[in-house]
Structure formats: structure tokens, C-alpha cells
Amino acid sequence: MTTAHQDTDPAIARRFDARYARMSPTDKLCRVRQLTLAVARLALAGRRMRELRSDDTEHLWELARQRLGSETFARVYGDAPEPHGTRRAS
Numbered sequence: 001m002t003t004a005h006q007d008t009d010p011a012i013a014r015r016f017d018a019r020y021a022r023m024s025p026t027d028k029l030c031r032v033r034q035l036t037l038a039v040a041r042l043a044l045a046g047r048r049m050r051e052l053r054s055d056d057t058e059h060l061w062e063l064a065r066q067r068l069g070s071e072t073f074a075r076v077y078g079d080a081p082e083p084h085g086t087r088r089a090s
Helices: 010-022 025-050 056-068 070-077
Strands: none
Touching: 025 056, 056 070
């Protein structure tokens, strides 16, 4: 397995790769899920710090808009609220 460990000692990178190669597909999927949830929690925490006037519902709408892109978001959710209770123009 070849991975890019640019800031990791080569011996440690080989150990990491070997351990990952021994993981079952289920364990790998669980790891991906855990990392995805961690990134989502960090994104939400960042929005809470930057957008103090917004509530969690507004934060989650905006995170969905960022993740999906405006076009896909509009197709899926339609006219969802903008941050601070405004609405997008149709």
C-alpha cells in the first residue's frame, strides 16, 4: 500500500500502513464513519464560534449548503432559511 505520509517518519508510516492493511472492511468503514462525524462536529463548532447570532438549526442548514453546494442543496431542500432567518431569493 502506498500512502503519502509527508510529515511522518518512514518506519512509523510503514507500521501505520501495515496495521491499516490488517483491518477488516467493517473496521475500515467504522473508522471512516468516526472521522466523518468528527469532522462534522468540528465544522459545527467552528460555525458556532464564527456565527454567534445563529442557532443550531441555522448552523446545520448552512453546513448542509456548504457540503452539498448551492445547486444540489436547492434541489434537495428548496427554499431553506438563510442564516439569521432570511430566505434565499427564488
